[in-house]
Amino acid sequence: MTDGVHPQRGGPDAEPAAGAGRTRRSDATRAAILRAAQARFAADGYDRATIRAIAADARIDPSMVMRYYGSKEGLFAAAAEFDLRLPDFAGVPPERLGEALVGHFLTRWEGDATLPALLRTACTNPGAAERVRAIFAGQLGVAVARVVADPTQAPRRAGLIASQLLGVALTRYVLRLPPMVDIPPADLLTWLAPTIQRYLTADPTQARVDP
Amino acid sequence: MTDGVHPQRGGPDAEPAAGAGRTRRSDATRAAILRAAQARFAADGYDRATIRAIAADARIDPSMVMRYYGSKEGLFAAAAEFDLRLPDFAGVPPERLGEALVGHFLTRWEGDATLPALLRTACTNPGAAERVRAIFAGQLGVAVARVVADPTQAPRRAGLIASQLLGVALTRYVLRLPPMVDIPPADLLTWLAPTIQRYLTADPTQARVDP
DNA sequence: CTGGGAAGTCAACAGCCGTTGGCATACGGT
DNA sequence: ACCGTATGCCAACGGCTGTTGACTTCCCAG
CATH class of the missing domain: 1.10.10.60 (Homeodomain-like)
Incomplete structure (x- = not known):
């Protein structure tokens, strides 16, 4: 790629006048x-x-x-342009953050095939893998950092959350493991929310969840 | 593939005498x-x-x-021949099954690049995807079914466990998200064990983990 | 020593890929 | 009506791929 923009061989690509909403025939x-x-x-x-x-x-x-x-x-x-479109979780009570996060991801993924495409490609294409890293370190990382107490723990918590959420995307949309494909979104939310909630807020020195 | 075995064009592949330990020059x-x-x-x-x-x-x-x-x-x-080598968990106390499962997977994966290879390929190759489905539905599925009370819930629990474990493999070994790569195995075990334990034994009608 | 089969080498084929340059066409401002 | 330009199609190039067949070399049983 010697040129940063589409070559448009026929001539310069400059828009004639109005900068924004001009629509080309192509x-x-x-x-x-x-x-x-x-x-x-x-x-x-x-x-x-x-x-x-x-x-x-x-x-x-x-x-x-x-x-x-x-x-x-x-x-x-x-x-493969993809935006997680994470909303502002400021108004969500802290103990329901996991539910809110999982709910957002599920509704964001159902009906948009971009993430599976990106995920598929990221498994073999280094550029796409870098893109996924950037999305989850950037968008998810900062969202997690905003709601986590100890900021040094934020990347690790975000990583764990990404592992569970991407694991669901992988098994449900890419590999299509039958039991994961069959779970209704509402049930999925019920199962996953406590996991994400724990990754978000649990004491990292804990050894085990209480019985 | 018209022939089930390697063609060995030079002639028939029959071993001369001793069936088992005979080593060929090749x-x-x-x-x-x-x-x-x-x-x-x-x-x-x-x-x-x-x-x-x-x-x-x-x-x-x-x-x-x-x-x-x-x-x-x-x-x-x-x-890509791959065996999870799941041991018999009969002797493990039920409340430590999650820990045992996660520990087995972590030690099984560190130092064996076969699963990342299979995972990478399964994202684009239907045959490899089918192989992964078979491994997790078969090997993991039956292991989970043996320790779960309600057998009708076993596939769903196995699917959720697979989503978390494969999510770790994906983010740690394939995508190489920095925070996931950096977590020491012992810490990973501490974080993941309660999740798997919950997928294994929690009441599916629960709404939320107790605070 | 000798023959036969296994092990390994070499060159080539057919097919698909991303990419390119040249050429026809339709549009829209003047 | 004219002409520049954006739009689109066609044919082709070079490169890489999986795969194949014929050929040479090596080993070992007889």
Whole structure:
């Protein structure tokens, strides 16, 4: 990638006048490519998802993908844009933070195939793995740090929470372990909330949960 | 795969006399291929690990891989053979089952790169995913069923346990989230044991862990 | 010593991949 | 109506992949 922006070979990419809401004629194509790419990356992972297949799904020529996204990596970067959209948990009582966190993740994931795609790819693609690390160290990390007493313990607590939440995403959406696929979201919330709550607030010197 | 066994093109593969401990001259090569394959599959995943690279690591010709393992899929099947080696937990007091399970998994994983390899590949390769499903539904599932009171709840409990354990394997060995990589195994055991214990024995109708 | 089969080497094939440059077309401002 | 430009298609290149077949070398039983 020698150029930071899409090459747009025909000439300079400068918008003519209004900076914001201007729509180009090719935006529909761009969107179609992105939609097809998200679906293919989610279904097949980075390596097995070919530009030719994505282009065929979007009913355009493979070279259009290169023109609009520069390279396969650039396309993936655009397709795997992902925001946890963590809300502000300031108004949540401390003993219900686990429930709130799990609930947010479950509703965020059901019906959005971006995270499974990112997860699939992150298992083999170093760039995608770095992206996942950044998301969970950044977005989740700071959210946890805001509600945890001892700030030195925040990264470890966030890591443990990520391990459980990503474990659910992995087994439910990627590997599709039957028992995990079958659990209704409400039951899942009931099971997971206490785990996250404990990772969030339990005394780290504890040896065992009380009987 | 038309033949269940390695083709061995030169002729029939029948051992001459003694059925068991007979060692062929090529066993060293076979082992070298397998070792190189496990390392490459673990590091790169199925798609990015090429037969040529594996053969180069093992200092042999790529065609030898085909002769001994039939195809890339056959090689992976041999390299990703994985047994959880779950012991018999009959002698463990019920309230320490979580600790025993987590401890076994941690010692089983540290120093054996086979599971990360399998996990990496399972994210994109349907055959490997099926293998992981079989391992956790089979080996872990029956172990859990033996110690759980209500047998109808066993699969769900096993699924939740798998979600936490695989989540740890994913974040610690595959994605390498820094906070998860840095936790010493002893601390990890302390944090995870209560979670697994709860998935194993807690009342499913509970709403929340007691404060 | 000799023949035969196993072990290993070499070069090549066919296929798919990401990527590129050239060319036709349709649009929109003037 | 004109023309520059954005949009799109086509054909192709070079590279890498799994896989194959023929060839040489080595070992060991007879």
